[in-house]
Amino acid sequence: MMKDNPKLPYSVKDFPKTLPTLKYFNTQEPKNIKAFIGWDGLVVLDESIDLLDALKMYAKQYQLYAQSCGRCTPGKYGGRVLYEMLNKIQNSPEASVDDLAKLKEICNLMHKTAKCEIGKTTPKPILQALDTHIDVFTRNISKNKQKLNKSNIIKYKTPKEEEDFKLEGEASDGSQVYYKANTFAKEIQSHNINPDMHDAFNVLERFKLAVHSHSHNQTYISKITAPCTDMCPSHVDIPGYIEGVRDKRFLDSLSATRGSMPLAQVCGRVCPHPCEHACRRAILDEPISIMELKRVGASYEMEYNTPYMHPNFIEAQEDLKNKKVCVVGAGPGGLSASYYMALQGIKVDVYEALPVLGGAVATGVPNYRMPIVAYNHDIDMLKTLGVTFHTNYPITKENFLDIESKYDATVLAVGTRLSKKLGCINEDFSLEGYLPAIKFMDHVNLAEKFGLESIPDLTGKNVVCIGGGFTSMDVVRCCIRLNAKSVIMLYRRDEATIIKNTSSEEYHEAVEEGVKFDFLSAVHEIVSENGKVRSLKVDKFELKKVEGSPKGELVPLEGGGYTLECDIVIPAVSQELDASFLDESFGIGLTKRHTIDADPHSFSTPRKGVFACGDCVSGPLTIVNAVGQGRRVANVVKRYLLDGQISLSDDEKMEDLLKDVGVYDSSREVIGWMKGDKRAHSDKLEPSFRAKNFEEVNFGLDRKDAIKEAQRCMRCYYISMCVV
Template identity: 30%
Template structure:
């Protein structure tokens, strides 16, 4: 019986072996040898971060064409190259990426209710969006920590996730786990291309900045003594920080929450401090650029908008060439802003930093004369940026303003900047109340003339920067308010000798919100002058757009203000592939506005070349976010705002073009940076105090 059973089992086994042998011949699947070769080159972590079941699964997916050679998030570039070599592919190195947290709330953001559910952000988010009063901020329950397979995230005592850049593999698991979008995975190009969104952690100052600079971040870096880091943060949005540190009217400071405690933080003073620190070092910090794309881009106009556009396109890997009609780059920041406000040697140094990235410049080259868009297309340029500025002075609409001795404000400042030494005589009348009028008046003072600035409203309505108005007063400019020009009176040689003007009175507010000036009948009077400078506005000179001077042949759509029409979100004109920004698009505006719009145009040009369509976020921030604009700031100690030092005083200012204002000292900058409340959307630092010795001492040690 036992023998029979054994023989039966042996026969069954022998039969099964025979069947399997036959099946192996019929059903044999030969494994691609590349799978084992690729698996041997992978690190063997089997972490699953790539989305496949272990390294063997990833290797099979690569061979099957379901995953790229760079699928492994743990491996380095050499591994990707080895895998690509096995597959007969070429690896193009991509920018390194990291997970980044965009929230500063944490325990600073109060709870609207007590949550006793599962300790998971996703679960909490399902209940009224979570317990935090901030609708966009971190919920603090650590879902991202648990989702990370590399232990690259931990929760800080402040209730915020902290990401270890050494351990982060940019797998994106944390992004998937966060229901608020607080964490993103991105690299340098993504930072440069990002537009402010209402879901971002935007302090009011950051919402107001036309350049979208991350103001709280760079101020925090200054506070920590990381001055180079602050420069790099600013340069993610603004390549002309030396210039803006001197001429920006600081719209960001009008929304600073600190003003509801004492005075706004000196945001622009701090920008100037770190900008001047880099300048005085004599060496530009290294600015990273993406891998070259080989795409040629034409930048027509080398003012702040064109320089900004070229800078960001270069950083995105493209090859921009600036075509500039003037002898040097800079546009109106070179030819319209006097030396005492912006030393041109400093501007040269700043512009050189942009050119050193690989930006080409062709000077003394006029659009419409030396080249056209069509001629550039034949040379291989793919996209075009039109930033020709607003160089044409508006008239006074007064009889006789075409006489000799009448010179427009921007015309006068440009002539002086070019060294042409316009004659000012003994008495100059400047008409206008903006920055150009103030700059012309203070320049004439330095040239030895007595200056009267005539403005049709009162001092309170002047649009010029208050510091510039005060500076003009200190230097001896006489102000003639509530007066408007009627006609220019000339001599037998058709040269101006007097300006006839009317006295005015203020009526009801106009569209600008300022009270409308009304002429007083019978109030005409004469004022003698050797030079009359109308500085009441500027507009673009669009003659370069017309073929043979015929306005009907202009390819662009223009407005009655002589500006070019473009899409307000993409900055693309009616001609596909041609973009614009700066004063030729907006009319005369702030330098920082031109810089910010230049970056946005560069973003659109990048996407236009790379993929054809230009993505616009649905949640793009274009207006101030109402719920962030509260005025009740509790538990904050009052601290004095820093005072901008002056380099020139008294008579020294009136007889030279030396720079008037200086930069804060390091001690002053550290103290001022500590006044920042580090605001988020609704959170801010309470109990804000300052210990001079500990803070300054720590920063000096760095």
């Protein structure tokens, strides 16, 4: 077994030994990983594999299916050259050790001169194999020379297309020898790839390669990814939609987004964009404005009132048109699942307890961050696909089984609608001035967005919010707009952590609008008088570094406590699932974290035919996380409706494997790009103006700036391949 390479993001010791398997209703045999070939090298877990064949197939994957931009000769034709050289070394009696030097030379040429990352990284596992497994190459060359009778080799300068196989004679050991003609050229033509070669590569003459009658008995599973795509919980083809913006094909950009992210209006505005933390452009200067660029295609569609743009690789299936699925919850997870099921021809009914559609984005995210007009554009798209919505329709213990019985499958996407308590002294929900964050934001948004309630007036009120996430940010910024006298956020940890929990933009916009932050603070007691909140007793802490703990340890600061005048206290520390609609007899359990117990890969619950996704499974995370789980559920449900089995596709297994392995490596050098191009920033409303209303703060990038920003993308596609 090869030794671990410390420069690789994966190692033999820690690398998963099998592809992901299911927790419930698993009918698929575990697939052992014999080897992994990727952008930074290879991991061989089973030395009995045919490594040459694996490397050859990796090169073929690049040339036939990879997202090469085609703007340079090494990137455009390199995969074919590598394939044919490896094929020669694997099968031809005319291969020699000189070919190994030529193979290495071509690999280095591609690595240094290809324009896009996929062209630079594809040769790396071959180079590593030439270093760590050179004996495999030399042994194969020697074996071919011994087995084949060289007098029987026939070269055809212009082989006929129909001569795929031809018996030419016997090898020296008596075995029959066949030759296969022009195979790769046919494959290239069938994929509409230009088969012409470039003289600069000094490519050897193509000839008929020997193919033995036995099978290599190896299966390959390949997947294209990118660091940003892997980091995105929805696994959006980010380089793809950025390329659409770069080339001014805005609707194509939107189609690439909706391949795994239907709510482009939403996630182009209120996503925490973890993808930008994995953007390799940041190694050079600054990350791409990935979230802002996602919004460009969605805005174009809405502005020009074009027909809704859907991914072109998803089509309705005849066998699914009579199937019906119930989705409980019209938030991001439920909408995402509904969208992808509807695209495939499934009849979807969505049941929502609230009087409006959109879940926490509609009632939790203020209009100045997510305009309801834009969100409704995304929701209306589902209606055009035939999705039916039922509002003011809560699912309860009493009606759950009846509703479930009317459908072929049920998806629970109910979110987390209960605010957690602070756990301090004298915390009482009945106190006047004690407002749980979810209740407060429901009131504000149902009033301001939908006109269903009266808008709160906080004039003269001192408001304190306790939290450190997006909900608490929404609370304090809304309180500023509702004319509160003072708005303070208490947070147990430091400024850096609150920025990490939310975003730098969100935090600094709140500061600009007048929100005060008191870090390393926690409420010890709520002081009340005559049933009303009057003040808070606050404890102070200091953060001490502790070996082995990246967060450090909070230590009470002796004598640091103080009393804070307060009329309204809004806890926004976290939220949890309201599981009152589940009965123990349903067989749908809860985890220790009080979330629905569902398989982390298929999102199937122990009750067959019932699935769950979003915050009700993972706990309160992000919109994009719920959207990604909704897409996965839709695909699992589709297969369940077709064959009655809960299963994962090879693509999904690879997606989850790559998430475990990790794709982004900040230590890897960026080659061939000049640094210094500054990141584009969108214009925003002035703080003094926006603090008085709920108008959208962020205007988004104009198209000229968006196109320029898209040109900064280095197109970091990678190929990954498992031998199983």
